[in-house]
Amino acid sequence: MKKQLSITTSILSFALVAFFIVGEYTYEEQTAFANSTIENTPGIQSTENITLDLVAPNTIHAMENTPIQINISDSESGAPISHVDWALVVKDPNGAIIWKTTTAHSHAGKMNFNVAFPMAGVSTVSLTANSIGPKMMGMDVPSKAFSHTMLSGKLSGFETDPANNFGSRTFEFPINVAPQKQIRTITGADGTQINVEFETTNDKIVAGLPTTLLLTTSNAEGENPMINHVDALIKIRKGYYIGAQSAERGSEMMPMNGALHGHLGQVSFTTIFPSAGSYLISAELNSLGVSNVQFGMQKVRFIVQVAENSDSNVIQVNEVTKTNTVDIIGMEAPFYSPSNITVKAGEEITFDNVDANFHTVTSGDPESGPDGKFDSGLLSAGDTYTLTINEPGTYQYYCTIHTSMVGTITVT
Numbered sequence: 001m002k003k004q005l006s007i008t009t010s011i012l013s014f015a016l017v018a019f020f021i022v023g024e025y026t027y028e029e030q031t032a033f034a035n036s037t038i039e040n041t042p043g044i045q046s047t048e049n050i051t052l053d054l055v056a057p058n059t060i061h062a063m064e065n066t067p068i069q070i071n072i073s074d075s076e077s078g079a080p081i082s083h084v085d086w087a088l089v090v091k092d093p094n095g096a097i098i099w100k101t102t103t104a105h106s107h108a109g110k111m112n113f114n115v116a117f118p119m120a121g122v123s124t125v126s127l128t129a130n131s132i133g134p135k136m137m138g139m140d141v142p143s144k145a146f147s148h149t150m151l152s153g154k155l156s157g158f159e160t161d162p163a164n165n166f167g168s169r170t171f172e173f174p175i176n177v178a179p180q181k182q183i184r185t186i187t188g189a190d191g192t193q194i195n196v197e198f199e200t201t202n203d204k205i206v207a208g209l210p211t212t213l214l215l216t217t218s219n220a221e222g223e224n225p226m227i228n229h230v231d232a233l234i235k236i237r238k239g240y241y242i243g244a245q246s247a248e249r250g251s252e253m254m255p256m257n258g259a260l261h262g263h264l265g266q267v268s269f270t271t272i273f274p275s276a277g278s279y280l281i282s283a284e285l286n287s288l289g290v291s292n293v294q295f296g297m298q299k300v301r302f303i304v305q306v307a308e309n310s311d312s313n314v315i316q317v318n319e320v321t322k323t324n325t326v327d328i329i330g331m332e333a334p335f336y337s338p339s340n341i342t343v344k345a346g347e348e349i350t351f352d353n354v355d356a357n358f359h360t361v362t363s364g365d366p367e368s369g370p371d372g373k374f375d376s377g378l379l380s381a382g383d384t385y386t387l388t389i390n391e392p393g394t395y396q397y398y399c400t401i402h403t404s405m406v407g408t409i410t411v412t
């Protein structure tokens with residue numbers, strides 16, 4: 001029930017975002033004056049019998065809400081695989097984690113999410129898929145809820161499909177992200193269609209550092225896209241704070257008093273954003289009497305996202321060495337870190353659930369189930385479990401929810 005609800009809300013929010021973008025402006029890709037086009041092609045990866053394909057938009061700009069779709073299928077038949085748990089990690093080009101979730105679930109082989117990549121460059125989407133096997137929390141899972149290869153092609157046909165308990169597999173996909181850029185198409189005087197494009201050449205717009213923004217006005221119709229002799233009044237605002245404002249536009253005939261002017265339709269300005277956040281860039285553009293396209297005076301707005309500073313989202317590596325501690329990292333291998341810990345008899349071991357998901361530390365193995373030697377019970381995010389073993393030997397343990405998560409304790 002919960003899972004269905006979250007899927008419905010994400011579809012709803014996606015629809016709302018799509019409506020917001022499409023509803024207000026025509027939002028389209030323009031290649032006529034694009035100086036760099038970085039394309040994404042669908043990525044397909046297979047290991048053994050499992051195939052993952054990732055579909056991302058052809059062109060992705062930094063800070064845009066971007067839909068990513070992943071399909072999981074049986075490599076041989078191509079049929080989707082039902083009931084898969086997912087852990088997703090998105091990293092920026094510096095390797096900093098920008099988004100992570102370990103509680104996603106797909107019922108019928110499709111795993112969708114939206115993410116805004118904060119900067120240009122090659123980001124990484126890392127996906128771990130976990131199958132649902134016959135046991136969970138020590139109880140029998142109804143056969144309908146196993147991971148199946150959906151040869152029947154029907155949601156109601158799970159029972160007739162072959163079970164596919166493939167375990168845990170991790171796949172990494174590179175995603176090409178271009179700098180922030182937005183295009184608005186507006187209707188000018190006499191029905192002229194004008195494209196106004198905002199772009200920056202910086203990989204990331206960072207507070208406190210000079211950033212050059214370019215506004216390009218072009219003709220959406222006709223042979224020569226450039227519009228010449230355009231005056232612009234540009235304001236940069238954050239709430240009521242006005243960060244910068246150019247001089248007033250000129251008259252119909254002439255630019256006055258140092259207004260921004262583009263002889264060939266392109267106006268550039270360099271500014272320093274004082275702090276991180278969203279800024280509104282509003283531009284009043286007007287064609288002059290000598291311009292090749294007479295579009296009158298038009299207003300257009302763009303939202304620019306400014307990051308705190310170039311390293312602010314790099315997660316600090318914790319240098320503190322934890323002794324006799326196992327971090328429960330979740331569904332991605334090695335699941336428990338270290339996955340094989342050696343302690344002396346009578347020494348305390350601490351299990352630290354550093355993941356956001358529920359897990360257990362249960363002695364035994366996924367096939368034969370718990371052997372009753374120890375069991376943490378459900379550990380939620382941030383919980384710890386301490387264990388002392390007095391008998392030397394090798395102890396296997398696993399997570400009773402995510403049965404591909406396994407680890408070993410060696411007691412000397």
Ligand SMILES: [Cu+2]
Pocket residue numbers: 330358359360399400401402405
């Ligand atoms: Cu678990």
